[in-house]
Structures are given as structure tokens and as C-alpha cells.
Amino acid sequence: MEIGLNHYLVLSTILFAIGLIGVLKRKNLLLLFFATEILLNSVNVAFAAISHYHGDLTGQMFAFFVIAIAASEVAVGLGLLIVWHKRHSNIDLDQMSSMKG
Amino acid sequence: MFEAIAFYLFAFLTITMFYITVTTSQALHALTALAAGMIFISAFFFILGADFLGAVQIVVYSGAVMALYAFGMMFFDTTRELKEKQGNKYIIFGLSVLAAVLVVLIFAAPMVSDNITALYPMTEGVGNTQEVGMVLFTKYLVPFEVAAIMLLVAMISGIVLASKQMDVSQTLSKDEPIQESKKGVTS
Numbered sequence: 001m002e003i004g005l006n007h008y009l010v011l012s013t014i015l016f017a018i019g020l021i022g023v024l025k026r027k028n029l030l031l032l033f034f035a036t037e038i039l040l041n042s043v044n045v046a047f048a049a050i051s052h053y054h055g056d057l058t059g060q061m062f063a064f065f066v067i068a069i070a071a072s073e074v075a076v077g078l079g080l081l082i083v084w085h086k087r088h089s090n091i092d093l094d095q096m097s098s099m100k101g
Numbered sequence: 102m103f104e105a106i107a108f109y110l111f112a113f114l115t116i117t118m119f120y121i122t123v124t125t126s127q128a129l130h131a132l133t134a135l136a137a138g139m140i141f142i143s144a145f146f147f148i149l150g151a152d153f154l155g156a157v158q159i160v161v162y163s164g165a166v167m168a169l170y171a172f173g174m175m176f177f178d179t180t181r182e183l184k185e186k187q188g189n190k191y192i193i194f195g196l197s198v199l200a201a202v203l204v205v206l207i208f209a210a211p212m213v214s215d216n217i218t219a220l221y222p223m224t225e226g227v228g229n230t231q232e233v234g235m236v237l238f239t240k241y242l243v244p245f246e247v248a249a250i251m252l253l254v255a256m257i258s259g260i261v262l263a264s265k266q267m268d269v270s271q272t273l274s275k276d277e278p279i280q281e282s283k284k285g286v287t288s
């Protein structure tokens with residue numbers, strides 16, 4: 001019953017697959033952002049597991065930078081969504097097929 | 102033994118929560134399930150001995166990111182039922198499995214092929230937070246500062262995008278109530 005590195009990698013892969021299904025399936029842009037958060041978190045789990053089982057701190061450093069990128073992505077993405085919602089009053093992905101603004 | 106029990110328990114909970122997030126049709130359920138999943142993800146970090154990373158995960162994700170998403174949910178009025186994209190399910194499933202297998206190969210290929218040695222090995226007798234501080238402020242100082250600049254840019258862009266009438270100065274405008282009250286005091 002020893003938990004090894006492969007357990008964590010398999011878990012990370014399952015979470016990544018769930019997030020990827022969400023990205024492909026969602027039509028509302030807010031819920032598509034939720035799915036991207038799941039993707040980033042699954043990669044963080046893999047980084048922390050590799051960092052633990054190899055006795056190296058580089059994985060945790062990359063996890064920190066991934067968290068910073070996720071936070072800034074949320075800020076910029078929600079700002080853009082607010083601008084879009086003011087103009088078109090919906091945030092459906094199908095309405096964004098043309099880039100005429 | 103306890104590590105195995107904790108791993109399987111939190112793995113089950115995390116997968117369940119994220120599955121609810123992806124599949125539910127209510128935006129509120131998706132938000133709460135995502136917040137719970139973030140907390141359960143931090144449990145893995147605590148199991149793996151990355152205490153500081155777990156604390157940062159709780160603070161950043163379930164504090165800041167979830168608050169932003171809650172604001173977005175209230176702003177966008179997503180209380181109604183969500184319509185899903187009507188695509189071919191087999192294509193979506195096949196692409197997801199393919200991409201997941203690709204990720205496993207990316208992670209597993211260097212481990213199988215080569216003996217990895219620790220670049221910055223963990224020092225004995227020092228807590229995780231101190232280790233993180235020592236490595237982050239010596240070896241990763243420049244990426245740390247670049248990340249700080251990136252967060253500043255994101256903050257400014259968020260303010261500029263979400264606010265209105267940024268070209269008109271609010272403090273220099275003529276009809277300001279503070280100046281009127283000041284006039285009333287002097288006269």
C-alpha cells in the first residue's frame with residue numbers, strides 16, 4: 001500500500017483529463033475558466049509529487065510560478081469578459097466567432 | 102498506511118468535485134465544487150511535505166480566485182440554466198484521452214530514460230518554508246521578480262478593463278463635492 005510517484009502522476013492525469021473535457025465541452029466562458037483552473041491545478045499536483053519523490057525543490061518553485069500565472073490570468077480574463085459583457089450582454093463562446101469587435 | 106488512506110480519500114474527493122464542476126448545469130454548483138476541489142488539492146501538498154505550497158494554494162485559490170469568480174458570477178447573471186455545446190461526444194472523449202496520455206508520456210519519458218539527480222536538494226533539519234525561501238531568493242530571484250511584474254501588469258490591466266471613463270480625471274473635474282464644501286467653509 002505504498003504510495004509512489006506513479007500514483008500521483010495517474011491522479012494528475014485524471015484531473016487533467018477532466019479539465020480538458022470541461023474546456024472542450026463548456027460554452028459559457030466563465031465555466032470555461034473554471035476548467036482551465038482545473039488544468040493548472042492538476043499540473044501543480046504533478047510538480048509537487050515529483051519535487052517530493054526526487055528530493056528537489058525545483059518542482060515546488062514551478063508550482064509557485066504556475067499559481068502566479070493562474071492568478072493574473074483570472075484578473076485579465078475577467079476584465080476582458082466584463083468588457084465583452086458590456087457590449088453584447090452575453091458571454092457565450094459561439095457569439096465570439098467573429099473578431100470585428 | 103495512513104498516507105495511503107489519505108491519498109485515496111482525497112483523490113476520490115478531488116475527482117468527484119472536479120467532475121461536478123465540469124458536468125453540472127448550475128454555475129453556483131460549479132463554483133462551490135471548484136472551491137472544495139482546490140481545498141482538497143492543497144491536502145495533497147500537505148501530504149507531500151510542501152507545506153508552504155499548500156498554504157499558498159488555500160490563500161490564493163480559495164481566497165482570491167474564488168472571490169473573483171464569485172464577483173464574475175454575480176456580474177454576469179449566470180443563475181439560469183446553462184446550455185451546453187452540442188458536439189460529437191466521441192471526438193471530445195478521444196481528444197481528451199489522447200492529450201492525457203501525451204501528458205503522461207511527457208512526464209514519464211525523462212524519468213524512465215535517465216537517472217535524475219536533484220538540482221537543489223532539500224537540506225536536513227530545515228522546515229519547508231525556510232527551504233523554499235532559500236531557493237526562491239537565491240536561485241530563482243529573477244523569475245520571482247518577473248512574476249511580480251507580471252502580477253502588477255495583470256492588476257493594472259484588470260483595473261483599466263473593468264473601470265469606465267478612465268480618460269476623464271475624477272479628481273480634477275470641476276463639479277466635485279469636496280471643492281464645493283471647501284467653498285462653503287471659506288465663504
